[in-house]
Amino acid sequence: MDERRGLVVxxxxxxxxxxxxxxxxxxxxxxYTVVIVLAGLHSNLRSQxxxxxxxxxxxYDSASESRGGGRQHIPLGVGRIDPELxxxxxxxxxxxxxxxxxxxxxxxxxxxxxxxxxxVKKNARVLKNLLDWVLWAANDREKETxxxxxxxxxxLVIDDEADHASVDTKxxxxxxxxxxxxxxxxxxxxxxxxxxxxAFEKSAYVGYTATPFANIFIHEQGRTAEHGxxxxxxxxxxxxxxxxxxxGPARVFGLAETAxxxxxxxxxxxxxxxxxxxxxxxxxxxxxxxxxxxxGGDDVxxxxxxxxxxxxxxxxxxxxxxxxxxxxxxxxxVTRFTAVQKEVKRxxxxxxxxxxxxxxxxxxxxxxxxxxxxxxWEEDFLPTTDEVVRVMRDPALPPLAWGLIxxxxxxxxxxxxxxxINGTTGDALAYEEHKATGLNVVxxxxxxxxxxxxxxxxxxxxxxxxxxxxxxxMQMGRWFGYRPGYLDLCRLYTTTELAEWFGHIAEAGEExxxxxxxxxxxxxxxxxxxxxxxxxxxxxxTSRVKMxxxxxxxxxxxxxxxxxxVFDTGAGVRRRNLAATGxxxxxxxxxxPHRKRDNVLFWPDMQAAxxxxxxxxxxxxxxxxxxxxxxxxQFIQAQNAIGELTEWSIAVLPGGEAxxxxxxxxxxxxxxxxxxxxxxxxxxxxxxxxxLLSPRDEGLDLDxxxxxxxxxxxxxxxxxxxxxxxxxxxxxMPSGEGFRKSRxxxxxxxxxxxxxxxxxxxxxxxxxxxxxxxxxxxxxTVSYRVNNVYWQQELEDAA
Numbered sequence: 001m002d003e004r005r006g007l008v009v010x011x012x013x014x015x016x017x018x019x020x021x022x023x024x025x026x027x028x029x030x031x032y033t034v035v036i037v038l039a040g041l042h043s044n045l046r047s048q049x050x051x052x053x054x055x056x057x058x059x060y061d062s063a064s065e066s067r068g069g070g071r072q073h074i075p076l077g078v079g080r081i082d083p084e085l086x087x088x089x090x091x092x093x094x095x096x097x098x099x100x101x102x103x104x105x106x107x108x109x110x111x112x113x114x115x116x117x118x119x120v121k122k123n124a125r126v127l128k129n130l131l132d133w134v135l136w137a138a139n140d141r142e143k144e145t146x147x148x149x150x151x152x153x154x155x156l157v158i159d160d161e162a163d164h165a166s167v168d169t170k171x172x173x174x175x176x177x178x179x180x181x182x183x184x185x186x187x188x189x190x191x192x193x194x195x196x197x198x199a200f201e202k203s204a205y206v207g208y209t210a211t212p213f214a215n216i217f218i219h220e221q222g223r224t225a226e227h228g229x230x231x232x233x234x235x236x237x238x239x240x241x242x243x244x245x246x247x248g249p250a251r252v253f254g255l256a257e258t259a260x261x262x263x264x265x266x267x268x269x270x271x272x273x274x275x276x277x278x279x280x281x282x283x284x285x286x287x288x289x290x291x292x293x294x295x296g297g298d299d300v301x302x303x304x305x306x307x308x309x310x311x312x313x314x315x316x317x318x319x320x321x322x323x324x325x326x327x328x329x330x331x332x333x334v335t336r337f338t339a340v341q342k343e344v345k346r347x348x349x350x351x352x353x354x355x356x357x358x359x360x361x362x363x364x365x366x367x368x369x370x371x372x373x374x375x376x377w378e379e380d381f382l383p384t385t386d387e388v389v390r391v392m393r394d395p396a397l398p399p400l401a402w403g404l405i406x407x408x409x410x411x412x413x414x415x416x417x418x419x420x421i422n423g424t425t426g427d428a429l430a431y432e433e434h435k436a437t438g439l440n441v442v443x444x445x446x447x448x449x450x451x452x453x454x455x456x457x458x459x460x461x462x463x464x465x466x467x468x469x470x471x472x473x474m475q476m477g478r479w480f481g482y483r484p485g486y487l488d489l490c491r492l493y494t495t496t497e498l499a500e501w502f503g504h505i506a507e508a509g510e511e512x513x514x515x516x517x518x519x520x521x522x523x524x525x526x527x528x529x530x531x532x533x534x535x536x537x538x539x540x541x542t543s544r545v546k547m548x549x550x551x552x553x554x555x556x557x558x559x560x561x562x563x564x565x566v567f568d569t570g571a572g573v574r575r576r577n578l579a580a581t582g583x584x585x586x587x588x589x590x591x592x593p594h595r596k597r598d599n600v601l602f603w604p605d606m607q608a609a610x611x612x613x614x615x616x617x618x619x620x621x622x623x624x625x626x627x628x629x630x631x632x633x634q635f636i637q638a639q640n641a642i643g644e645l646t647e648w649s650i651a652v653l654p655g656g657e658a659x660x661x662x663x664x665x666x667x668x669x670x671x672x673x674x675x676x677x678x679x680x681x682x683x684x685x686x687x688x689x690x691x692l693l694s695p696r697d698e699g700l701d702l703d704x705x706x707x708x709x710x711x712x713x714x715x716x717x718x719x720x721x722x723x724x725x726x727x728x729x730x731x732x733m734p735s736g737e738g739f740r741k742s743r744x745x746x747x748x749x750x751x752x753x754x755x756x757x758x759x760x761x762x763x764x765x766x767x768x769x770x771x772x773x774x775x776x777x778x779x780x781t782v783s784y785r786v787n788n789v790y791w792q793q794e795l796e797d798a799a
Contacts, residue, residue, distance in 0.1 A: 001198075001202075001228075002201065002202040003197065003202075003204075003205075003229060004203075004204040004205065004235040005205050005229065005231060005232060005233050005234050005235050006204070006205070006207070006233050006235045006237070006238070007206070007207045007208075007212060007215055007233035007236070007237045007238070007526075008023075008206060008207070008238045008240060009209065009210065009212045009237065009239045009240065009513065009516060010208060010210050010240045011210050011242055011248045011249075012210040012248065012249070012474060012477050012478075012480040012481070013454065013477075013478065013479075013480045013481030013482075014210070014240070014242065014243075014246050014248060014480070014481065014482075015482075016160070016208045016210070016240075017052050017160070018052075018056070020037070020158045020206070020208055021052065021053060021056035021057055022056075023156075023158070023206065024057050024117075024156065024158065025056070025078075027204070028057075028087065028115040031154055032154045032156040032204070033109070033111070033115055033116060033153045033154060033155075034109060034116050034150075034153060034154070034156070035057075035115060035116070035117050035118070035157075035158070036118045036130070036155065036156070036158070036196065037049060037053065037117070037118065037119045037157075037158045037160065038120060038121075038158065038159045038160060038166070038193070039119050039120065039121065039122075039160050040121065040122060040160060040164075041121060041122055041123065041165060042121070042448055043095050043096070043098065043121065044095065045121075046091075046121045047093055047095050048454065049119055049160065050089075050091060050093040050119040051093045051432065053119060054076055054077070054093055055076050055078070056077055056078060057078070057087060057117065058076075058079070058086075058087055058089055058117060059075060059077060059078045059079025059080070059081075059083065059085065059086065059087075060073040060074055060075055060076055060079045060086070061074050061076055061093070062089050062091070062093050062097065063092045063093045063094045063097060087115040087116065087117055088107065088114055088117065089116070089117040089119075090104050090107060090116065090117070091117070091118055091119045091120060095428075098120055098123075098126055099120045099126050099129060099130050099133075100129075101129055101132070101133055104133045105133075107137075108137055109134070109139065109150055109153050110139070110153070111152035111153055118130065122164075122166065122189055123189075124188045124189055124192065127189065127196070130196065131192055131196050131199070134150065134196060134199050134200075135148045137150070138150045138199060139151060139152070140152075140201070148199065149199065149200070150199055150200045150201060151201040152201070153200065153201075153202075154200070154203070155196075155203040155204070156203075156204050156206070157196070157197060157203065157204070157205045157206070158206055158208065159205065159206070159207040160208050161208070161209055162209045162212075163207075163209045163211055163213065163214040163215050165189050166189060166190055166193060166207070166231060167187075167190060167214045167215065167218060167231070168186040168187050168190040168191075168218070168222070168230060168231075169187050170186055170187055172184050172186075172219070172222065179221075180219070180221060180222055180223060182223075182224055182225045183224065183225070184224050186224070186227060190230075190231065191226075191227050193205075193231065194227040194228050194229070194231065195226065195227050197228060198226075198227060198228035207233065210474065211509070212512070213533055215231070215232075215233060216233075216237075216512075216526065216531045216533070216787045217785075217787050217788075218230055218232040218233075219232065219788050220232045220526070220527060220788060220789055232526070233526055234525060234526060234527045235525060236525060237519065237520075237525075237526055238516075238520075239513045239517060239520075243482075245394075245482060245484065246481070247267065247480060247482070247487055247490070248480045248481075248506075249474065249477065249502060249505065249506035249509065250264055250506050251264070251266075251267055252266060252267055252269060252479070252480065252492070252502075252506075253270075253502050253503040253506045253677075254266030254267075254503065254506075254676070255506065255507060256507065256690065263691060263695075265391065265690070266676050266677075266690075267388060267391060267392075267487075268384050268387050268388070269388075269490050269491055269492055270491075270494065270499055270676055270677040271306070271307075271491055271493045271494075272493075272494075272495070272496055272499075272677055272679055272680050273301075273303040273462075273464065273493050273494055273495050274303065274680060275495065275496075275680075277294070277301040277303050277304075278301075278464045278495050280294065280295065281293065281294045281300070281301045281304075282335055282340065282344070282464060284464070286335065286337075286340065288337040288339055288340070289339055289340075290337070290340050292340065292343050292344055292347060298347065298350075299350075299351070300347045300348060300351050303462075303493055304332070304348070304351070304462055305351055306376065306493070307330070307460055307462045307491065307493045308330075308352055308355065308442070309355065309369075309372060309373055309376055310376065310380075310381075310460050310491050311330040311416070311442065311460040312352075312355060312373065312409060312412055312413045312416070313373060313381060313405065313409075313489075314459045314460060314486065314489045314490075315328045315412035315413075315416065315440055316405050316406075316408035316409045317381070317400055317405055317408075317486075318485075318489070319408045320400050320404045320405055320408050321400070321485065321486075323485060324438070325436065325437055325438045326438045326457055327431055327434070327438050327456035327457035328416075328438065328439075328440045328441070328457045328459060329429075329439075329441050329442075329456055329457050330441070330442040330443065330459065330460040330461070330462070331443055331445075331449060331455055331458060331460070331461040331478055332348060332442060332443065332444045333444075333445060333446060333449055333461070333463050333464070333465050333476065333478075334462070334464040334465060335446055336446040336447055336465065337446070338420075338422045338446070341420055341444050341445060341446060342420060344444050345418055345419075345420045348418050348442055348444060349418045352413065352418060352442065354369075355413055356410070356414055356416075358370065359409050359410040359413050360410050360414070370406075370409075374402055374406070377402055377405055378402060381488075381489065382399055384488055385397055385399050385488040385489075388487055388488035389488065392487065394487070396484065396485050397485065397488045412440070415440045416440045416441065417439075417440065417441050418441070418442045418444065419441050419442070419443055419444065420444050420445065421443045421449055422445050422446060422447070422448050429441065429443065429455070429456075438457075439456070443455060446465070449478060454478075454481075455478050458478055458481070458490075459483070459489055459490045460490070460491045460493075461478065461479040461491070461492045461493065462493045462494075463476070463477075463479075463493065463494045464494065464498070466495075466497075466498060473502065473505060474502070474505050474509070479492050496679075496680055499677035499678070500675075500677070500688070503675075503677075511533075515531055516531075519531075526787075526789065527789065528789070530787060530789040531787050531789065533785050557632070557635050557771075557773050558639075558773055558774070558776035558777075559737070559741070559773060559774065559776070560740070560773055561693065561698060561736055561770060561771070562627045562632060562770065562773070563627055563691070563693050563751075563768070563769070563770035563771075564621070564627045564692055564768045565627070565675070565688060565690065565691065565692055565768075566621040566627075566686055566687075566688050567686070567687040567688075567689075567755075567766050567768070568619065568621050568685065568686070568687075569682050569685050569686065569687050569760055569761070570685065571763060571764050573619050574757075574764035574765065574766055574767075575764055576617070576618075576619055577619055577766070577767040578660070578662070578764065578765065578767060579617075580618045580767075581614075581618075581662055581767050582661075582662050583614075584610070584613075584614045584650075584752075585601070585652070585663035585665060586663040586664070587610065588603045588606065589603075592604055597700070599654050600651050600652070600653060600654070601651065601652035601654075601665060601667070602649070602650075602651045602700065603649065603650045603651070604649045604701060605647060605649070606647070607646070607647065608640050608645055608648060608748075611648050611748070611750055612633055612637065614750075615629045615630075615633040615636075616629075616633060618767075618769065621686065627769070627771075632771060636748070639776065643746065644745045644746055644776055645746065645748045645773070645774075646746045647746055647747050647748075648747065648748045648749065648750055649700065649701035649747070649748075649749050649750070650749075650750045650752070651701075651749070651750070651751050651752065652665070652752045652753075652754070653694075653697060653751060653752065653753050654667050654668040654669075654754075655668050655669050655670030655671060655753075655754075655756070656668060656671070657670065657671050657756040658756070660754045660765045662754065669754045669755060669756040669765055670754060670756065670768075671755075671756045671758070671759070672689040672691075672692065672753075672755055672756075672759065672768070673689065673690075673759055674687065674688060674689065674759050674760070675688045682759075682760040682761050687757075687760035687766065689759075689768075692753055692769075692770055693751060693753075693770045695733070695735070695736055696733060697751055697770070698736050698739040698740065698749065698751075698770075698772045699734060699739045700751070701747070701749050702739060702742055702743065706742040706743070707734065707742070709742045710734035710735075710739045710741065711731065711733070711734045711738065713737075713738045713741055714731045714733075714734045714735045714737070714738035715730060715731055717735070717737070717738075718730060739772065740772060740773065740774055740775060741775055743772070743774040745774050745775070747774060748771060748772065748773055748774070749771065749772040750769065750770075750771055751769065751770040751772070752767065752768075753767070753768040753770070754766075754767055755767065755768050
């Protein structure tokens with residue numbers, strides 16, 4: 001048997017279908033005869049995938065039939081390039097065009113024939129019918145077992161959304177030697193996929209997903225006699241590069257600086273939904289049959305009304321930019337229950353209808369809705385366009401004066417339809433049928449909108465559906481993708497908590513992609529390169545049953561920087577931290593003048609005991625596990641025990657604000673704005689900033705030689721990553737990783753920042769701290785979920 005198992009990691013709504021269409025074409029050129037695409041759980045997603053493969057691989061409309069019953073091969077897409085290349089297909093783009101034994105029996109699996117395409121749902125009945133047909137059409141038998149086998153006909157299986165429904169979630173028994181039970185019965189869909197692969201002498205399985213968390217936790221040794229190998233991507237994992245014009249999680253929510261990257265600020269597209277609105281209208285833990293009510297009335301809450309108005313403005317603005325006849329979509333995803341979705345749809349229709357009537361019949365100058373739309377445009381959309389143009393450097397986003405928007409409003413609102421997208425209604429997103437005129441739609445839904453399905457021209461999203469699993473939550477983010485000519489008009493309305501969760505998942509996802517890239521750099525595969533995903537105190541990486549073969553580990557602070565970015569707004573905590581800082585500075589005595597930055601208060605060559613005493617008195621927020629004063633203290637003590645981190649440099653970094661008294665020093669405070677999307681957090685007892693440190697601050701304690709070495713290491717890393725091909729200029733300053741690599745193991749750096757409290761409503765100043773740790777071979781740890789390969793390597797290293 002010749003079997004390969006691989007995984008391609010893309011980004012949500014980034015063009016994975018285009019990628020595997022290209023892979024299918026190359027595989028067909030290389031001799032793969034049968035191609036099976038597993039295209040999600042729902043018929044509309046399967047149909048959408050078939051449509052794209054009609055254009056990109058088949059070259060004709062799979063649904064067109066001649067009067068005699070045979071297919072009328074009307075050229076499409078690649079079919080217009082070379083109409084002689086005609087793969088066959090057993091499935092069609094119709095909603096009911098999934099696999100059919102009746103149609104399939106007209107075909108055979110033979111070596112040397114034209115490629116044969118199947119685009120099927122991940123549905124047990126469909127896959128069982130497909131397996132039965134494959135075994136019926138098999139042309140050989142395996143000598144050892146006598147089982148039916150397809151030989152001489154290579155199979156390629158593309159598993160779209162490979163982390164969804166394909167992973168075996170059953171407990172897998174083992175014998176006394178740790179080997180898996182050969183008679184194990186896996187979950188139905190996983191078992192059928194594996195049996196189809198196992199029926200071919202030569203097969204390749206390639207999973208595609210933007211959220212590979214579940215896939216890396218498949219056990220690498222999983223196998224049964226009936227099903228063959230499990231779907232662990234043992235042969236390769238490829239991380240697709242992200243184009244510069246893609247607005248994904250990292251771009252929308254931003255990324256903090258790490259050892260491997262610079263800070264990426266978020267785009268100003270997130271709008272906060274107050275907790276009282278999300279909890280009072282459709283609470284997070286509502287039941288089926290819940291009736292959405294806002295303050296007792298049968299109305300949408302103010303934030304959803306604002307989102308609907310924003311969508312009307314988007315449709316008008318795109319018309320004003322000359323983009324008439326294009327699709328425009330708005331997403332409303334607040335519940336999984338179809339009965340509640342029906343109520344939400346009705347309320348959205350009422351709100352939209354009221355806007356439309358007022359625009360048609362209201363007075364041009366004094367109508368409240370028209371005035372609200374103008375205020376929203378001038379106070380929100382125009383400044384956002386300016387900022388997005390500055391960040392993205394996109395000249396195709398011209399600002400539009402109100403005089404160009406207002407004439408388009410009435411027609412824009414009149415064209416919008418509200419649809420309920422679930423399995424109980426006849427509503428369908430028929431974008432193809434409205435290709436000439438454009439479809440303007442508010443899509444109200446739940447699970448059908450949660451994964452895979454593309455909302456064309458999606459600009460405004462209203463999202464309150466909470467889940468604590470990384471992969472499920474990220475896949476619900478339909479707002480990621482390409483937004484040519486209207487990225488500045490896009491908006492995401494969600495809660496502060498959900499925005500923070502998305503930001504954490506974006507960080508964890510980027511870190512995992514970095515692992516994939518390092519694995520590729522050293523020429524490794526997931527068979528021999530262990531993988532890990534950063535954990536979260538209140539979220540799950542994926543469902544527990546998908547992580548059966550994962551292990552929770554705490555990994556080291558060594559070689560990292562820890563900084564406070566979440567602060568308790570309680571006045572008592574603030575006073576405690578100011579007092580602890582004052583006592584520290586009084587104990588340190590007169591500072592040493594810094595050789596380059598004369599405004600910094602700097603004390604080199606301090607003992608670890610001084611830092612430990614300070615951390616013991618300093619209070620950090622419980623939701624900041626990376627900067628927890630207790631854990632930091634334990635880590636330093638553990639390193640002290642082996643002769644590391646025994647000496648410290650301490651620096652107080654002043655800003656440009658009013659001074660605060662710390663011991664005998666008047667230190668100008670630093671200003672840090674609230675992290676976007678958390679502006680209301682201070683009212684809930686939290687003040688959240690994106691970054692506390694400035695990158696260059698980590699080099700404060702290095703001498704000239706160490707600084708030059710840090711820069712050399714940074715430039716070397718830039719060159720190793722591709723140099724100018726990465727789109728970044730040659731570094732002129734060391735990275736944080738470069739600074740930390742150049743610091744000796746016995747030295748740490750404590751940075752202290754007095755913060756102006758105005759961003760959190762004023763009152764007592766805050767104190768932020770950052771600790772920069774050198775690299776080390778031993779350390780206490782940050783919590784990660786690691787896969788079995790990683791865990792076994794840890795055990796081997798410890799042996």
